[in-house]
Amino acid sequence: MESPSILKRIGRALIRTRFGIKTVAIVYAIGLFAGALMVHANSGFALRLRDGLVGGARRSSPILGQGQKGHHLTAASLDAGGNAAAGLLSMIAGYGVPAGYWVAGTEAGWAVWCPWTTLTIAG
Numbered sequence: 001m002e003s004p005s006i007l008k009r010i011g012r013a014l015i016r017t018r019f020g021i022k023t024v025a026i027v028y029a030i031g032l033f034a035g036a037l038m039v040h041a042n043s044g045f046a047l048r049l050r051d052g053l054v055g056g057a058r059r060s061s062p063i064l065g066q067g068q069k070g071h072h073l074t075a076a077s078l079d080a081g082g083n084a085a086a087g088l089l090s091m092i093a094g095y096g097v098p099a100g101y102w103v104a105g106t107e108a109g110w111a112v113w114c115p116w117t118t119l120t121i122a123g
Contacts, residue, residue, distance in 0.1 A: 027101050063082070
């Protein structure tokens with residue numbers, strides 16, 4: 001018996017996982033919508049968190065520091081490495097069902113609807 005092609009196997013895997021994919025996408029959209037709504041409503045909580053995140057990045061980001069010094073290749077390498085590490089951690093977290101929903105909610109930018117992660121800002 002011949003094994004199915006890789007494309008057929010991937011297609012069947014996506015069909016089997018469509019419920020999980022759709023529900024994680026819904027959680028991501030809820031988090032994104034909640035964050036956008038809070039910022040546009042001038043929520044002090046959301047604006048303080050945003051300002052703290054941006055201010056902290058400006059003060060301590062080695063990527064921005066290298067870019068401002070004119071070392072664009074180094075800055076791009078640091079950025080790519082950070083994105084690869086974040087992607088790997090998200091992938092690992094995705095293997096645990098509850099972690100996948102938590103990552104989706106916080107990756108959207110805000111975790112205001114999860115009481116145990118109200119101070120977590122990602123993205």
